[in-house]
Amino acid sequence: MKYRTCLLLFSVLLITLLIITATAQEEAPPPMIPPKAPSYIVSCGATEEETGDDGRSWQPDDKYLNYTGEKPKAAVAAYQDPNLGSAVPFMSARIFEAPGGYKFTVPTDARVMIRFYFYASTYGDLDAANSYFALTVNGFQLLSNFSASIATRALTQAYIMKEFSLLPSPSGVLGVLFTPSADYKGAFAFVNGVEVIPMADIFDDSPPLLGLGDQTVDLTTYGLQSMYRLNVGGEVIPPANDSAGLRRTWYNDFPYIFGGTDGRTVYKKDVHYPSEYVPESIAPRSVYTTSRSMSEDPAVNRKFNLTWVFQVDANFTYMVRLHFCDGEMTRANQRPFSIYLNNQTAQHTADVIAWTGGKGIPIYKDYAVYHSDKNGDDLWLALHPNEESHPEFVDAILNGVEVFKLNSVSKRSFAARNPELSAMMSRHEEDVRKKSFGYSGGANAHVIGAIAGGVTGLAAVVVVSAVVLHKKRRTVGTTRSGSSSNWLPLYGNSHTSSKSTGSRKSTNSSHLSTIAQGLCRHFSLQEIKHATRNFDEAKVIGVGGFGKVYKGVIDGTVEVAIKRSNPQSEQGVNEFQTEIEMLSKLRHKHLVSLIGFCDEDDEMALVYDYMANGTLREHLYKGNNPPLPWKQRLEICIGAARGLHYLHTGAQYTIIHRDVKTTNILLDGKWVAKVSDFGLSKTGPNLNNQAHVSTVVKGSFGYLDPEYFRRQQLTEKSDVYSFGVVLFEVLCARPALNPSLSKEQVSLADWAMQCQRNGKLEEIVDPLLKGDINQECLKKFADTAEKCLADAGIYRPSMGDVLWNLEFALQLQENPKAAVVEQKGEEIGGGDGGGRRRELSTVDEEVSVLMGDDTDESEIFSQIVNPKGR
Structure with a gap:
């Protein structure tokens, strides 16, 4: 009885409580929604x-x-x-x-x-x-x-x-x-x-001003100029996906990473967003779902910082906003780390879980630093594990970074030179x-x-x-x-998007024709259609970034390759124009020859000499062609190196190809290698190893120079890196990237370098070449490729050095006893390849051009470098 009475009283109490709650909810005023301000x-x-x-x-x-x-x-x-x-x-x-x-x-x-x-x-x-x-x-x-x-x-x-x-x-x-x-x-x-x-006022904090004790910066009294906004470890977040209607763009951070380690990236979907620390106006959810941390090797992490470098104006104060969300740790002191700005300690012990109290909770921290002339033009951000508290993991983490310039106090100015x-x-x-x-x-x-x-x-x-x-x-x-x-x-x-506009004919045709006038032949669209039988699909011999390539016939008997633009292609008018102006002025046995172009009725087409044997890749692993013998592969590499060396040193200006790969090395009917596809090339007068072109990164994954990718600073050594990948591709007969392989083998460059260092390179050499390569030749070839893939450009050889060593490798293949010929002082270097090597390579190029396409360059070069050839 007592039990039933208690149960009845509890039920009445519960119903009463629910009624009161419902009434309170009905009577509570709706949340205040501020009126939308005009934009x-x-x-x-x-x-x-x-x-x-x-x-x-x-x-x-x-x-x-x-x-x-x-x-x-x-x-x-x-x-x-x-x-x-x-x-x-x-x-x-x-x-x-x-x-x-x-x-x-x-x-x-x-x-x-x-x-x-x-x-x-x-x-x-x-x-x-x-x-x-x-x-x-x-x-x-x-x-x-x-x-x-x-x-x-x-x-x-x-x-x-x-x-x-x-x-x-x-x-x-x-x-x-x-x-x-x-x-x-x-x-x-x-x-x-x-x-x-x-x-919304997302700048209402007072971050510490580094180096000045307890002094802070009251952001509510400053205007700010956006300098950098990066989604660390993640993809670009376009304006349409930004939060709070601000339409900000968040870029990937990889080009700004400095040093030999870029850590690892992590994606965690389970994020408590928005959090009590991060309203939606601060940053979009995507910033907190991706992060970059250090490597999985504690020994490596102890020796290196996770570092980003930003180019800024001197004599201004900068506010750096760092975004964090740890989706892996669950307790404090598992991953504490230190934060440094311009070598000053911004945060001695940063512990994301200690800050937020839980896993997957976003938070951000602001720091201010004055950047004087003494700091130069670079603002440095570095993270390093903090081991003073004996953490569980030797690591650091970052999800996003923003850099803002504060106006000068005296002049209320952001202006710089x-x-x-x-x-x-x-x-x-x-x-x-x-x-x-x-x-x-x-x-x-x-x-x-x-x-x-x-x-x-x-x-x-x-x-x-x-x-x-x-x-x-x-x-x-x-x-x-x-x-x-x-x-x-x-x-x-x-x-600098490479996409062309939809109205390219109206906006560019006359401009292009004026520049190209007199440089090469201008075909009508009717001529192009006649040559390809109205772009007959049966005439397609290849497909590239620009569009389909057709085999055609012009002037009745001349076989040509016609590259037709695809309107949906990532390559457009800019690449079309660059290719015309490049190849119209360059003539070399190892560069593909441009005959002419067509720019009419929204059609863009380029006409080249026909390369009967197609691309180098087709004869390595992408095709049903019989395998190339080693000596022929080596001669093809030497031909391609000559073409690139001419671009770097023999033309009026230094020309950087920027897309060296096996599909851009073509083979004519006599198996002569010719470098092709200059749509992404860059040029400049008197470019040397200390100068560079700052440019948005373009090229092909698997061949991209990591230094160029990080720093967006292009030099001819970027071509050398790509050519090093080509050399290993020729040796191993496998793609530069193969996602179907295990993680450590996906990248040919990484895998080949690992095997080379461990003395196991022969294990990954194309099995069809077993017994076909002289060991001294293989050693010289592999050493050359390895030095091309040095992480820093200053340690890579010039193309002149590469060419000399490949020629020497060919001598070793043909005559093993040549291994004793003048090797003293002739080891491959990381400079310009000066002295005798550079001089001989330049002479070779000049002889090649003067003697014409039928000259046997191997014979000419062997007479110069092989004492027995005289």
């Missing part, structure tokens, strides 16, 4: 609303203009760079030949994110090369004496985008003012697009200026837009001369490159 997406100079490739509507700027005197004029770009990706907002611009700008209504209590887009082209009779201006917004000086033309030329970007987070405006008005520079006659300002986005042109580009322009003084290049005005847009490859160098000759203007003094605010590699991907 502005403005296409400057546009006459009507336009839709960009991202689907957003860009409004014309007329109703936001603010000026005195004559209305600033609208203009249309003379040329659409194919790397823009979208015509909106770049093809229209607002020109300010006197001070003027815009006014936007904004909330009085919210920060504003503002972005400016600049595409340096020709606008009517105004060339962006003459544009120098200052930009101020609500008393903040964002830019001073800024030249979008210098920035895009120096950084090989199609456009420049600047992003700032500014303090709330008490007046509710955001005033934007462009002021042409008074230091340059005829200077003007221009802008293509403006975005204004009210934002324009970036420098590279040393090789400066020397080239100076040479052109000296040789061509007095020449008027007015006829080339339509070409200038291409260089202003940052066209990559040889096209950039060719058109630079048009810019210099056309303008005859005063040289801009830029004393150093400390302006990574202009460099902005975090936005580089969108700037």
Whole structure:
């Protein structure tokens, strides 16, 4: 009875509690949702609303203009760079030949994110090369004496985008003012697009200022310029996938990793997002699902830091925001580590689990550091395991990183110098200026837009001369490159996409024809269709990144290979133009010959000499062809090395191929190797081992130079690395990447190097070559390939050194007794291969070109290097 009474009372109590709870829920007021503040997406100079490739509507700027005197004029770009990706907002611009700008209504209590887009082209009779201006917004000086033309030329970007987070405006008005520079006659300002986005105050902390005791930086009193925004260990997060409607882009961190170890990446789906430490406005969920930690070897981790390097402007304070989410550890002190900024301790003991109290909970930490001239141009971030507390794992972890420049306190300014042109580009322009003084290049005005847009490859160098000759203007003094605010590699991907625009015929055809005129034959589309029987699929002999390759016949009897562009291809107008201009000016026995091109009715096609024996890869493992004997493989490698050596040293400018692989080494009817496919090539005058081209990474996985991938700094040693992979591919007859193999064997370069170091290389040599290779020849060949794959470019040989050693390996194969011939002092090196080796290689190239394609270069070279050949 008592039990039933208690049960009844408990039921009544429970029902009463539920009723009270429900009533409270019904009567509770709905959560306050702040009204959505107005955002502005403005296409400057546009006459009507336009839709960009991202689907957003860009409004014309007329109703936001603010000026005195004559209305600033609208203009249309003379040329659409194919790397823009979208015509909106770049093809229209607002020109300010006197001070003027815009006014936007904004909330009085919210920060504003503002972005400016600049595409340096020709606008009517105004060339962006003459544009120098200052930009101020609500008393903040964002830019001073800024030249979008210098920035895009120096950084090989199609456009420049600047992003700032500014303090709330008490007046509710955001005033934007462009002021042409008074230091340059005829200077003007221009802008293509403006975005204004009210934002939650994600900068309300007071991070410690390193090196100054307990001093902190009150972020609520500063404006910030976005410098870097990286999704560490993960893929690019596009604007559409960003959080809080801010449309930020989060780039992969790999190009900024410094040193010999890049650790390991981890993906963890189980993330408690948003967390009490991270609202959605801080970063999107994807940032916290991927991370980079150190290697699985504690001994290695003790010796190295996990390090990133960022190029910045000196004499500014930077706020570095680090994002963490540990999805592997479960307890404190399992993975503590230290954080260093510019060799100063930012956090002695960082323990993500101790901070958050649990697994998979996101958190972020802010640190401020002043970057003086003494630090140079590089801001260093390093993580190192902290073993003082005897942790369970010797490791460190990071999920995301953002770097912001704070305005200078005294001047409320972010302004820094324009970036420098590279040393090789400066020397080239100076040479052109000296040789061509007095020449008027007015006829080339339509070409200038291409260089202003940052066209990559040889096209950039060719058109630079048009810019210099056309303008005859005063040289801009830029004393150093400390302006990574202009460099902005975090936005580089969108700037230099290789996708062509859908309207390539209207925007590029006449431009391309002008440059290519007189360099090679211009075929009509009808001729191309006739040669390929209207692109008959039965004529297809290959497919590449550019499109399908057809076998055809021109002029009745001449067999040719015709490469037709695929509109969906990642390679487009830029690669098409580069290939024409490269191969039209280069003639060498070991470079494929370009006969002509077609650019008509939205069709792009390239016509080459027909290579009867196809690609080298087809004769190694991708085809039904009989296996090549070792000596023939070696001769093919020597031929390809000669072609690359000529590109690096024998042409007017150093040319870096950038896509060396076995499918780009073609074989003619006599089995002569010819290097092909110059669509990704880069060039510059007098490039040496100490100079480089800063460029977005392009190439083929499995062959990519890891140093180039990390640093985005291209040298001819990047080709040497790729060629080292080719050498092992020839020796082992397997792909550069084979995902079906075990983890340690997937990459041929890694696996071959491991076998070479362990003395087991013969175990992975093509079984069909067993007994066919002389041991001394194999040793010389393998040593050469190994040195090509050195992690740092300075330790790799030049192509001249590689060529010499391959020739010597051939001598060893043909005459083993030649192993004693003059080896003293002739070991392969990591320099330019100077002295006798470089001299002999250069002579060989000159003889090859002078004697014509029928010359037996092996005989010529053997007479030079083999004493018995005389």
